[in-house]
Amino acid sequence: SQQGEEDPQALSIQEGENATMNCSYKTSINNLQWYRQNSGRGLVHLILIRSNEREKHSGRLRVTLDTSKKSSSLLITASRAADTASYFCATVTNSGAGSYQLTFGKGTKLSVIP
Amino acid sequence: DAGITQSPRHKVTETGTPVTLRCHQTENHRYMYWYRQDPGHGLRLIHYSYGVKDTDKGEVSDGYSVSRSKTEDFLLTLESATSSQTSVYFCAISGGLAGANEQFFGPGTRLTVL
Numbered sequence: 001s002q003q004g005e006e007d008p009q010a011l012s013i014q015e016g017e018n019a020t021m022n023c024s025y026k027t028s029i030n031n032l033q034w035y036r037q038n039s040g041r042g043l044v045h046l047i048l049i050r051s052n053e054r055e056k057h058s059g060r061l062r063v064t065l066d067t068s069k070k071s072s073s074l075l076i077t078a079s080r081a082a083d084t085a086s087y088f089c090a091t092v093t094n095s096g097a098g099s100y101q102l103t104f105g106k107g108t109k110l111s112v113i114p
Numbered sequence: 115d116a117g118i119t120q121s122p123r124h125k126v127t128e129t130g131t132p133v134t135l136r137c138h139q140t141e142n143h144r145y146m147y148w149y150r151q152d153p154g155h156g157l158r159l160i161h162y163s164y165g166v167k168d169t170d171k172g173e174v175s176d177g178y179s180v181s182r183s184k185t186e187d188f189l190l191t192l193e194s195a196t197s198s199q200t201s202v203y204f205c206a207i208s209g210g211l212a213g214a215n216e217q218f219f220g221p222g223t224r225l226t227v228l
Contacts, residue, residue, distance in 0.1 A: 030214050042204055042219035043157070088156065092214050099164060100214040101172075102147075106156035 004032075004089040004105035012111040019076040021108040023089030024069075030092045030100055032065055034074050037086045037107070046074075046087075079112045086110070117141040118220040120205050126226045133192040135223050137205030139185075145208040146188040147217065148172075148180060150201040157204065163188055164213065195227045 007022045023032070031050045035043040049056045049065045049072065056063045062075040076083055086107040095101040119138045127133050137146060148160040149172075159172030161180040169180050177199060179191045192199055202224050206217040 033216060040222075042221050043206075043217075045216040045218065048216055101159070101162075102213075102217060103159070103173075104149075104157040106154065 004091045004103065006087070006089055006105045006108040008108060009106070010109045010111070012113065013079055015079060015081055015112055015114050017079055019079050019083070019110055019112070021074045021087050021089075021110070023072045023074070023105055025072075025089075025091045026070065027091075027093060029067075030094060032063075032072050033090045033092065033102070034061075034063060034072075035088045035090060035104075037088065039085075043088065076110075079110075081112050081114045084110060084112045118205060118207055118218060120203075120220040120223050122223060123221065124224045126228065127195055128228050129196055130194050133195050133225065133227075135190040135203055135205075135225070137188045137190070137220060139188075139207045141207060141209070141218070142185060143207040143209045143218075144185075145210075145213045145217075146182065147206040147208070148178070148188065148190045149204045149206065150174065150199075151204060151222075152201050160190065160203075162213075195225075197227050199225065200227045201225060 004023045004025045033048045034046045037043045047058050060077045065072045086109045088107045090102045090104045117140045121136045147162040149157045151157050158174045163169045163182040181189045202222050204222050205220040208217045
């Protein structure tokens with residue numbers, strides 16, 4: 001079953017605009033991660049935010065986490081055509097015996113128009 | 115994709131035949147994972163390994179088996195392939211002690227079962 005659900009499913013913006021994607025989840029998490037997938041390729045890790053963190057930055061990426069609302073957002077500023085990809089949130093939960101499991105959402109497909 | 119290879123990259127097979135997919139890593143990471151990616155479902159975990167000869171089931175393990183006899187290799191076997199197993203299969207690896215860290219993905223294997 002899906003733990004994280006991204007919103008919107010698809011997003012189309014002009015180059016230079018900001019893109020915001022949201023992720024909601026259902027159960028308590030250890031951390032939340034965002035990944036990017038270019039067409040026909042494997043996923044690439046972008047950023048990890050722990051449950052005790054509220055905001056994290058990496059270059060043009062800004063991630064927020066609100067554990068009270070069980071939601072996260074990924075903001076890409078000053079988007080470029082090369083940012084065109086699918087973006088997935090993944091929640092990390094304790095699966096017992098001291099190990100953890102990553103569960104992916106279905107993704108947001110971002111198109112950046114030059 | 116550096117440090118992780120998958121073979122074959124593409125395979126077409128017939129219903130009822132056995133199929134083995136191989137994941138090879140050069141990072142000496144403890145955790146290895148097999149996912150399948152299907153339209154409308156995102157990535158779903160099939161099986162994972164937390165050490166040599168230590169494996170466990172994921173969300174969609176029925177019809178699949180795995181083996182890990184060496185740190186660097188994780189094999190996924192479809193004992194008798196069915197059309198519902200047509201998918202793109204991704205291997206991933208993760209370091210650390212408990213599998214809560216970022217995952218690194220291979221390039222994927224596109225499997226078609228006729």
